[in-house]
Amino acid sequence: MANNYLDFEKPILDLENKIEELNQISTIEGRDVSEELRRLRKKLDQLRKNVYSNLTPWQKTLLARHAQRPNILDYVSLMMEEFYELHGDRTYGDDPAIITGLARLEGSPVAVVGHRKGKNTRENIERNFGMPAPEGYRKALRIMKLAEKFKIPVITFIDTPGAYPGIGAEERGQGEAIARNLYEMSCLKTPVVVVVSGEGGSGGALAIGVGDSILILENAVYSVISPESCSSILWRETSRAEDAARALKMTAQDLKELGVVDRILPEPVGGAHRNYEEMGATLKEALLEVLEDLRRIPPEQLVAKRLERFRKIGAC
Amino acid sequence: MTWFKKKKLKPAASEKKVVTSKGLWDKCKNCREIIYKKEIEKNFRVCPKCNYHFRITAEERIRIVADTESFREMDADLVSSDPIHFRDSRKYRDRLKEGEKRTGKKDALLCGDARIDGLPVILAVFDFAFMGGSMGSVVGEKIVRGMERALTRKMPFISFASSGGARMQEGIVSLMQMAKTSAAVARLGKAGVPFISVLTDPTFGGVTASFAMLGDVIIAEPRALIGFAGPRVIEQTIREKLPEGFQRAEFLLEHGMVDMIVERRELKNTLAGLVRMFGHEL
Numbered sequence: 001m002a003n004n005y006l007d008f009e010k011p012i013l014d015l016e017n018k019i020e021e022l023n024q025i026s027t028i029e030g031r032d033v034s035e036e037l038r039r040l041r042k043k044l045d046q047l048r049k050n051v052y053s054n055l056t057p058w059q060k061t062l063l064a065r066h067a068q069r070p071n072i073l074d075y076v077s078l079m080m081e082e083f084y085e086l087h088g089d090r091t092y093g094d095d096p097a098i099i100t101g102l103a104r105l106e107g108s109p110v111a112v113v114g115h116r117k118g119k120n121t122r123e124n125i126e127r128n129f130g131m132p133a134p135e136g137y138r139k140a141l142r143i144m145k146l147a148e149k150f151k152i153p154v155i156t157f158i159d160t161p162g163a164y165p166g167i168g169a170e171e172r173g174q175g176e177a178i179a180r181n182l183y184e185m186s187c188l189k190t191p192v193v194v195v196v197s198g199e200g201g202s203g204g205a206l207a208i209g210v211g212d213s214i215l216i217l218e219n220a221v222y223s224v225i226s227p228e229s230c231s232s233i234l235w236r237e238t239s240r241a242e243d244a245a246r247a248l249k250m251t252a253q254d255l256k257e258l259g260v261v262d263r264i265l266p267e268p269v270g271g272a273h274r275n276y277e278e279m280g281a282t283l284k285e286a287l288l289e290v291l292e293d294l295r296r297i298p299p300e301q302l303v304a305k306r307l308e309r310f311r312k313i314g315a316c
Numbered sequence: 317m318t319w320f321k322k323k324k325l326k327p328a329a330s331e332k333k334v335v336t337s338k339g340l341w342d343k344c345k346n347c348r349e350i351i352y353k354k355e356i357e358k359n360f361r362v363c364p365k366c367n368y369h370f371r372i373t374a375e376e377r378i379r380i381v382a383d384t385e386s387f388r389e390m391d392a393d394l395v396s397s398d399p400i401h402f403r404d405s406r407k408y409r410d411r412l413k414e415g416e417k418r419t420g421k422k423d424a425l426l427c428g429d430a431r432i433d434g435l436p437v438i439l440a441v442f443d444f445a446f447m448g449g450s451m452g453s454v455v456g457e458k459i460v461r462g463m464e465r466a467l468t469r470k471m472p473f474i475s476f477a478s479s480g481g482a483r484m485q486e487g488i489v490s491l492m493q494m495a496k497t498s499a500a501v502a503r504l505g506k507a508g509v510p511f512i513s514v515l516t517d518p519t520f521g522g523v524t525a526s527f528a529m530l531g532d533v534i535i536a537e538p539r540a541l542i543g544f545a546g547p548r549v550i551e552q553t554i555r556e557k558l559p560e561g562f563q564r565a566e567f568l569l570e571h572g573m574v575d576m577i578v579e580r581r582e583l584k585n586t587l588a589g590l591v592r593m594f595g596h597e598l
Contacts, residue, residue, distance in 0.1 A: 165545030174544035175524030182498035203525040224491040234404035248487045249400040313492040314453030316394045
């Protein structure tokens with residue numbers, strides 16, 4: 001489990017190990033260490049609270065990118081029943097970096113669309129590290145249009161370093177594919193709920209991010225550029241990523257303040273990956289609430305409100 | 317120690333004036349031919365030897381495309397509010413000031429009413445010299461206001477892109493301009509108002525991935541570099557040399573991403589012709 005921990009979590013890991021050791025000593029030697037244990041556990045609680053309530057934007061970025069962070073398929077199985085994954089853009093191919101499908105949320109059909117990173121190297125190679133190609137975005141659009149046709153709400157999950165920068169992606173129109181999604185999503189006549197669940201990497205994230213309600217998990221981030229790239233362009237050195245992360249105002253709390261997201265969902269202590277069930281339950285509850293509200297709004301009005309929402313951002 | 321310091325002699329006014337051919341001649345970036353400047357200007361800032369299309373300012377673009385004196389700029393005074401109070405090695409506000417000094421503009425886009433061959437249109441023109449033509453809140457807002465004016469007046473909207481993409485210094489607010497401008501194109505589309513997008517050298521990132529690729533007709537200038545990801549980023553990712561001609565206008569045409577490549581001298585006629593096709597006669 002040690003590789004589960006990030007650098008800044010090292011003190012927590014050390015203390016956890018110490019408690020574990022003490023536990024073993026007590027069982028082997030039969031010594032009474034309950035007092036000592038109680039003291040250390042209290043210290044651990046305090047330490048956790050300190051570390052996780054004072055995360056820097058860069059530390060949040062690392063948590064948002066955590067390999068064990070729940071992904072779209074985890075959320076589907078944690079919150080939904082009866083999932084049918086749908087494949088392919090009907091033009092070129094099927095992009096494994098984007099998952100699309102139909103499922104039931106508390107009995108009602110929903111369309112789910114989201115990036116899919118891998119949890120290990122093998123999965124990441126298979127999923128291209130969650131970086132979609134144009135056919136991924138076109139598949140996403142196809143499923144969103146399908147949802148519109150049958151009056152099914154759409155839930156999207158954002159978690160990508162960005163759209164894939166490659167020769168084939170350019171040949172097949174990466175820019176056009178993203179642009180087309182922005183165009184179509186702005187007028188989609190069905191509720192669209194966006195969940196920024198992990199890493200919101202620029203245009204490749206926004207391409208499935210135009211919605212009526214935008215939720216973000218406590219430690220998720222969303223930015224126009226990665227802190228690393230920003231650092232190398234503006235500071236001309238890659239080592240300033242921490243400063244870039246702060247300057248870009250990319251944390252959930254910053255985004256809420258800027259009016260780009262509507263609601264921050266609390267994560268389990270230590271991050272979403274520390275307790276899948278708790279995270280799933282929190283998200284499910286929020287989604288049900290939001291959908292109940294959105295379902296009451298007639299489609300035309302929904303679109304008008306959505307257009308107005310994005311029209312206002314950065315209005316001078 | 318003062319006796320060591322020699323007072324710097326100021327050169328006399330006459331000495332300052334060094335006679336140079338600089339200013340009269342220009343070197344083509346493509347064929348490296350030295351050409352008489354006036355000849356380039358007469359030729360729409362296109363190299364008469366190799367047909368290389370020089371990068372031009374927004375004002376030059378308007379002079380080439382719009383009828384003489386027909387351009388009326390709108391929203392010239394919009395200035396970025398620096399929404400995320402950005403600073404890297406320098407303050408964003410200082411970079412804005414520097415851009416203004418360099419270009420005489422408050423941001424990277426001019427937008428306004430104009431006539432092309434007598435036809436009333438709305439023109440939006442990027443200036444790459446202002447922070448790489450990057451799209452932040454002001455550029456996004458100007459485009460959308462221009463499109464809204466096109467919408468109410470039923471006038472065709474024509475944009476000339478030349479941009480490195482979304483402006484980093486406005487963070488997520490810049491990113492959201494992609495959604496904002498694309499949504500405005502959707503509104504034009506539903507109202508049957510034509511939108512012609514002209515892609516010029518270079519057009520990248522968040523501009524390619526939003527309104528610029530959504531034109532009813534998409535035109536590119538010869539050899540213009542156009543793409544989503546920059547060539548260097550792609551090279552670093554795939555660790556290979558990129559093929560010759562990659563991301564050039566001709567490459568995009570071949571892959572079905574633009575409708576046509578139009579030489580600068582033909583641009584005005586082509587735009588006028590298309591606008592008439594869409595039924596927007598005088």
